[in-house]
Amino acid sequence: MIDPAARAADAVSETRLWDRLMRLAQIGAIPGDGVNRPCLSPGDREARRLVMAWARAAGATVSVDAAANLFLRREGADPTLAPVLTGSHMDSQPEGGRFDGIYGVLAGLEALSALDDAGLATQRAIEVVAWTNEEGGRFAPGCMGSMAWSGHAPLSTWDEVADQSGVTFGAALAEHLALETDLPQRALGGRPHAYLEAHIEQGPLLEAAGLDIGVVTGIQGSRWFSVTVNGASAHAGTAPVGLRRDAVQDMIRAINALNAMMHDPADVLRFTVARIDVTPNTSNSVAGRARFTIDLRHPDAAVLKQKGDAIEAVVRGALKTCTAVIAEHFTADPIGFDPSVVETVAQAAAACGFSALRLPSGAFHDAQFLVSVCPTGMIFIPSRDGVSHNPAEYSSPRQVAAGARVLARSLIALAG
Amino acid sequence: MIDPAARAADAVSETRLWDRLMRLAQIGAIPGDGVNRPCLSPGDREARRLVMAWARAAGATVSVDAAANLFLRREGADPTLAPVLTGSHMDSQPEGGRFDGIYGVLAGLEALSALDDAGLATQRAIEVVAWTNEEGGRFAPGCMGSMAWSGHAPLSTWDEVADQSGVTFGAALAEHLALETDLPQRALGGRPHAYLEAHIEQGPLLEAAGLDIGVVTGIQGSRWFSVTVNGASAHAGTAPVGLRRDAVQDMIRAINALNAMMHDPADVLRFTVARIDVTPNTSNSVAGRARFTIDLRHPDAAVLKQKGDAIEAVVRGALKTCTAVIAEHFTADPIGFDPSVVETVAQAAAACGFSALRLPSGAFHDAQFLVSVCPTGMIFIPSRDGVSHNPAEYSSPRQVAAGARVLARSLIALAG
Numbered sequence: 001m002i003d004p005a006a007r008a009a010d011a012v013s014e015t016r017l018w019d020r021l022m023r024l025a026q027i028g029a030i031p032g033d034g035v036n037r038p039c040l041s042p043g044d045r046e047a048r049r050l051v052m053a054w055a056r057a058a059g060a061t062v063s064v065d066a067a068a069n070l071f072l073r074r075e076g077a078d079p080t081l082a083p084v085l086t087g088s089h090m091d092s093q094p095e096g097g098r099f100d101g102i103y104g105v106l107a108g109l110e111a112l113s114a115l116d117d118a119g120l121a122t123q124r125a126i127e128v129v130a131w132t133n134e135e136g137g138r139f140a141p142g143c144m145g146s147m148a149w150s151g152h153a154p155l156s157t158w159d160e161v162a163d164q165s166g167v168t169f170g171a172a173l174a175e176h177l178a179l180e181t182d183l184p185q186r187a188l189g190g191r192p193h194a195y196l197e198a199h200i201e202q203g204p205l206l207e208a209a210g211l212d213i214g215v216v217t218g219i220q221g222s223r224w225f226s227v228t229v230n231g232a233s234a235h236a237g238t239a240p241v242g243l244r245r246d247a248v249q250d251m252i253r254a255i256n257a258l259n260a261m262m263h264d265p266a267d268v269l270r271f272t273v274a275r276i277d278v279t280p281n282t283s284n285s286v287a288g289r290a291r292f293t294i295d296l297r298h299p300d301a302a303v304l305k306q307k308g309d310a311i312e313a314v315v316r317g318a319l320k321t322c323t324a325v326i327a328e329h330f331t332a333d334p335i336g337f338d339p340s341v342v343e344t345v346a347q348a349a350a351a352c353g354f355s356a357l358r359l360p361s362g363a364f365h366d367a368q369f370l371v372s373v374c375p376t377g378m379i380f381i382p383s384r385d386g387v388s389h390n391p392a393e394y395s396s397p398r399q400v401a402a403g404a405r406v407l408a409r410s411l412i413a414l415a416g
Numbered sequence: 417m418i419d420p421a422a423r424a425a426d427a428v429s430e431t432r433l434w435d436r437l438m439r440l441a442q443i444g445a446i447p448g449d450g451v452n453r454p455c456l457s458p459g460d461r462e463a464r465r466l467v468m469a470w471a472r473a474a475g476a477t478v479s480v481d482a483a484a485n486l487f488l489r490r491e492g493a494d495p496t497l498a499p500v501l502t503g504s505h506m507d508s509q510p511e512g513g514r515f516d517g518i519y520g521v522l523a524g525l526e527a528l529s530a531l532d533d534a535g536l537a538t539q540r541a542i543e544v545v546a547w548t549n550e551e552g553g554r555f556a557p558g559c560m561g562s563m564a565w566s567g568h569a570p571l572s573t574w575d576e577v578a579d580q581s582g583v584t585f586g587a588a589l590a591e592h593l594a595l596e597t598d599l600p601q602r603a604l605g606g607r608p609h610a611y612l613e614a615h616i617e618q619g620p621l622l623e624a625a626g627l628d629i630g631v632v633t634g635i636q637g638s639r640w641f642s643v644t645v646n647g648a649s650a651h652a653g654t655a656p657v658g659l660r661r662d663a664v665q666d667m668i669r670a671i672n673a674l675n676a677m678m679h680d681p682a683d684v685l686r687f688t689v690a691r692i693d694v695t696p697n698t699s700n701s702v703a704g705r706a707r708f709t710i711d712l713r714h715p716d717a718a719v720l721k722q723k724g725d726a727i728e729a730v731v732r733g734a735l736k737t738c739t740a741v742i743a744e745h746f747t748a749d750p751i752g753f754d755p756s757v758v759e760t761v762a763q764a765a766a767a768c769g770f771s772a773l774r775l776p777s778g779a780f781h782d783a784q785f786l787v788s789v790c791p792t793g794m795i796f797i798p799s800r801d802g803v804s805h806n807p808a809e810y811s812s813p814r815q816v817a818a819g820a821r822v823l824a825r826s827l828i829a830l831a832g
Contacts, residue, residue, distance in 0.1 A: 203654025222653065224699060236688035236711040237638065238619025238778030239802055241680070248689050249675070255668055264657070272652035273664050275699045276692050276706075283640060283691045283709035285805070290692075293699035295652040362654030386659070388651055389701070 004120050005412040009352055011114035012408050014401035020054065020106050021400065024090075025098035034391025035098055038163075039091035039133035040068065040172040045179060047090050047102075048130065051109060052183075055128070058113040063186040067148045067155050068132045068176050071186060074112045076125040076415060083125035084415040085192035085374070086111070086407060088199055089134030089145070089366060096135070097393020099200045103381075103400060105130045107198040111408040123416035124193055131366045132173075139169040146366035149189055150373045194341055194414045195370040198379045198407045200395050202363045204386030212354035212402045214380025215346045219361040219368045220270070221301055221334035223308040225294040227254060227315055231322040233280060233288030247290035248278060250322040255292065257318035261310060262296070269307065270297040270362065299334050299360040334360075335368050341377030341414070348409035349379075354402055363388075379406050420536050421828040425768055427530035428824050430817035436470065436522050437816065440506075441514040450807025451514055454579075455507035455549035456484065456588040461595060463506050463518075464546065467525060468599075471544070474529040479602040483564045483571050484548045484592050487602060490528045492541040492831060499541035500831040501608035501790070502527070502823060504615055505550030505561070505782060512551070513809025515616045519797075519816060521546045523614040527824040539832035540609055547782045548589075555585040562782035565605055566789045610757055610830045611786040614795045614823045616811050618779050620802030628770035628818045630796025631762045635777045635784045636686070637717055637750035639724040641710040643670060643731055647738040649696060649704030663706035664694060666738040671708065673734035677726060678712070685723065686713040686778065715776040717750050750776075751784050757793030757830070764825035765795075770818055779804075795822050 027047045028037030037043045048070055052062045055072035063071045070090075073083065088104020108128035115122070131149070136142025139161045148155040159170030201207075206214050231245035255273055262271035272295040279289040294311060298304040312326045342358070349356040361367075361378060370376045381403035384394040443463045444453030453459045464486055468478045471488035479487045486506075489499065504520020524544035531538070547565070552558025555577045564571040575586030617623075622630050647661035671689055678687035688711040695705040710727060714720040728742045758774070765772040777783075777794060786792045797819035800810040 201654065202651050203656075204650075204659055205654075205656070208659070220653065226699075233806075234620075234802060235618050235779060235804055236690055237636065237686060237713050237780075238617065238621075238804075239686075240619075240621070240683045241686065242683045243620055243624070243802075246688075248692065252668055252671055252675075256672065259665070259668075267656045267658045270653060270655075270657065272662075272700070272702055274652055274694070274701055274703050275697045276664065276694045277697075278690070278692045281691045281693075283642075284688070284711050285690055286688055287690050295700050297653050363651060364653070385648075386650055386655055388654070390649070 005351065005409045007118045008111070008114050008120055008408040008412050009405040011118040012110055012401055012404045014397050016113065017106060017110045017401055017404055018397040021098060021103065024050070024102050024106065028092065030095065030391060032391035033098060035092045035096050036094050037090070037092040038138040039135070040176045044091055045176065051105060051130065055109055055112065058116040060112055063184040064180050065149065065186050065188045067145045067188055068173055069145045069149055070130040072109065072112065072128040074115065074126045076122050078123055079125060081124045082191055082193040083127045084411055085127050085129055085195045086197065086411060087129035087131065088197050090130045091133055091135050091137065093135050093137050093389045095391060096389055097391055099393050099395055100202065100388055101134055103200055104198045107404040107407050110404040111411050114408050122412060126411050126415050134366055138163045143364065143366055143369060146369040150369040151189060152369050155188065192374045195367065195374050195376045196341060196379065196407065196410055196414065197365060197367040198403050199365060200388060200393070201380040201383045202386070202388035203383065205359060206357060206380060206382035207384060207386065209357060211357050213349040213356040213406055215342060215349060215356050215358045216337060216361050216378035216380055217342055217358050218299060218334060218336040219365065220297045220299040221304045222330065222332045223296045223304060223328060224330040225311055225326060225328050226291060227294065228289065228291045228325040229254065229319070229322045230289055230324065231287065234286040236284040236286055239286055244286050245321040247287040247322055250319045251290040251292055253318040253320060254315045254324070257314045258311065261314050262307060268298065269303065297362060301334050304334065332364070335371050337371065337377045338375035341375045344410050344413050345377050345379055345406065348406045348413060351409060352405050354406065379403055421767065421825045423534045424527070424530050424536055424824040424828050425821040427534040428526055428817055428820045430813050432529065433522060433526045433817055433820055434813040437514060437519065439466070440518050440522065444508065446511065446807060448807035449514060451508045451512050452510050453506070453508040454554040455551070456592045460507055461592065467521060467546065471525055471528065474532040476528055479600040480596050481565065481602050481604045483561045483604055484589055485561045485565055486546040488525065488528065488544040490531065490542045492538050494539055495541060497540045498607060498609040499543045500827055501543050501545055501611045502613065502827060503545035503547065504613050505547045507549055507551050507553065509551050509553050509805045511807060512805055513807055515809050515811055516618065516804055517550055519616055520614045523820040523823050526820045527827050530824050538828060542827050542831050550782055554579045559780065559782055559785060562785040566785040567605060568785050571604065608790045611783065611790050611792045612757060612795065612823065612826055612830065613781060613783040614819050615781060616804060616809070617796040617799045618802070618804035619799065621775060622773060622796060622798035623800060623802065625773060627773050627798070629765040629772040629822055631758060631765060631772050631774045632753060632777050632794035632796055633758055633774050634715060634750060634752040635781065636713045636715040637720045638711065638713045638746065638748045639720060639744060640746040641727055641742060641744050642707060643710065644705065644707045644741045645670065645735070645738045646705055646740065647703065650702040652700040652702055655702055660702050661737040663703040663738055666735045667706040667708055669734040669736060670731045670740070673730045674727065677730050678723060684714065685719065713778065715750050720750065748780070751787050753787065753793045754791035757791045760826050760829050761793050761795055761822065764822045764829060767825060768821050770822065795819055
């Protein structure tokens with residue numbers, strides 16, 4: 001008798017999974033192979049209906065909760081046991097790619113289809129979830145569906161959050177749910193046996209190392225700051241350099257000092273200045289104000305605290321003629337995934353014959369909100385050039401199938 | 417017998433000149449004591465008519481040329497001699513002040529009024545000119561009136577230049593001239609005996625030194641560049657710093673290197689990075705492109721050439737991971753004013769008992785286009801905090817009168 005986990009992995013169809021990914025990419029397609037599929041939009045609904053149809057064809061049942069999180073359930077031998085949950089999200093960035101989010105949903109569905117094809121039963125049910133609004137592209141912040149489901153915040157928190165055309169999240173959700181009244185309802189929340197999310201890496205490490213699979217150990221922490229440097233505008237032709245309070249020049253002094261402080265020979269720390277806004281921003285008027293952002297990330301909470309707390313003094317110490325206002329806008333502590341789930345994924349990858357690397361996730365994912373609810377883990381597949389949130393986002397048919405095989409093996413291991 | 421030049425200077429009325437400046441400031445007034453008076457607008461026409469009425473009351477005659485340059489002529493004892501020309505412009509920046517440009521026209525008119533009040537005659541005629549469109553705020557570039565008049569470019573050059581609402585300079589000029597058919601016409605161009613322009617300094621040097629008058633020795637040269645640094649956008653959370661091609665970081669390396677190269681202990685060189693545009697300019701996406709401008713000015717042509725020519729190599733040498741495109745968009749050679757006119761102004765200031773400083777102009781002026789036509793000079797008065805092109809622009813009643821007194825004395829000296 002062949003090992004059921006091996007049979008499930010073997011039953012994963014590279015062709016079917018790729019075809020489904022490409023079919024989904026047509027819903028909200030934008031030039032350059034990109035996708036723009038905002039959450040709770042007609043495109044989102046069309047995509048959900050297509051996924052439901054495929055799930056039903058594989059013997060799964062469908063239900064929806066109050067946050068419009070969509071669940072596809074393959075029943076287990078003992079329906080009273082907590083299910084194993086897998087999934088991701090189906091919304092995209094405004095100029096997004098064909099893999100971010102939707103890959104995790106379709107890889108979960110592929111696992112269900114493979115189990116069905118192979119005629120395999122599991123003790124526990126396996127559920128595939130599509131979380132609502134992970135990207136935050138239409139309604140900020142992202143991860144509303146997983147946050148509401150896991151109890152991190154009440155769903156009503158975001159009722160009044162409006163999109164660019166003034167439609168509130170509350171109104172868009174009500175409209176969406178009214179169009180899904182034909183679907184069985186389920187309660188918001190739950191306590192799965194485990195949660196496992198497959199996702200593209202969105203970074204270059206796996207590709208650079210020539211590896212198949214990332215065994216994700218956790219999600220690094222983040223601290224986001226803005227620094228506003230206030231000087232005085234002046235005529236670029238008449239104001240002597242020595243009398244200026246040039247906000248651009250003091251901004252550069254501040255960034256130079258921050259670069260020195262943030263330097264990490266191990267290249268684990270991520271320090272990014274990616275947004276700069278200068279006022280008045282005309283070539284012949286010395287800048288009166290320059291604002292820049294800091295995105296600081298590290299998997300070690302102690303490092304994140306020490307480096308983040310040092311920013312204000314380093315900036316102030318670097319300024320020569322201007323003043324500065326430093327504000328912290330966002331903090332997310334580092335998260336470690338459950339060691340047993342991490343080990344399950346590592347063993348599944350090895351059993352499939354895939355090369356793998358243990359690494360923390362540099363990006364946020366719905367998985368981070370599941371950590372407090374149940375043992376949680378993630379599986380990464382390589383991203384070409386590390387590109388994501390971009391139409392050029394790409395993983396090959398072989399790579400997406402490899403991730404689905406590891407997922408299927410892991411789900412069998414977790415569901416028994 | 418009292419010296420006629422002293423009588424002319426004494427006859428300058430601080431009250432009259434200030435009242436006229438404040439009356440003009442009502443035409444196109446904006447909040448914060450500012451002025452928005454675009455060239456060839458109804459406000460420009462209203463201002464011109466007011467100035468003409470004052471000029472006629474002082475015994476001057478009025479005429480207009482094909483560029484709508486306005487001339488106010490006080491006849492000399494010998495009408496066949498080349499006149500002495502003074503003036504500036506009456507248009508303002510969109511958010512301009514009450515002194516830039518209009519001061520030079522009203523100071524010239526005040527000199528005419530003072531000569532009239534004092535009953536003084538000159539050998540040569542004295543003409544006050546208001547040049548059309550110096551600022552370039554409505555139709556770019558600026559100085560069209562003085563450029564066309566001095567033969568730097570045919571007037572038709574700018575026929576198709578459109579303002580923000582699509583009106584072309586050619587159409588606006590035709591409309592304007594059609595409303596001035598009641599005025600005597602004169603030919604475009606001429607060869608005055610000398611040209612002298614009074615203007616606010618638009619810089620902080622006179623105020624900082626506590627001086628009354630700037631004896632302007634010339635206009636420094638300018639070279640304007642843009643540097644576009646091309647890297648690759650990436651996810652700020654996932655892309656290791658060592659694998660990034662971060663356009664912001666390479667831009668900072670380039671500016672650091674330029675700062676070192678441009679450093680001038682004498683603080684004569686003006687090196688300004690005042691505009692920065694980052695793409696995509698979102699806090700959590702490593703910058704794929706960063707563009708910055710360079711405004712380089714110096715009164716010495718050799719220094720301007722050497723420093724400007726060195727920019728490209730310095731930028732390329734500083735880049736670590738990105739490429740750059742460096743382009744020069746504008747060049748203006750340094751201009752030296754006529755030594756005899758400069759000396760006339762210096763002697764007039766001394767004779768009035770005013771403290772004075774010889775300095776080059778950091779900003780552009782219509783005077784730079786007169787240099788090729790006749791002996792040319794300028795008189796500066798202090799600008800509070802060096803502020804200009806801003807509603808906060810200010811010079812005191814005493815300061816504006818001092819400049820007019822020096823102008824009146826200088827005109828007498830030049831007109832004989």
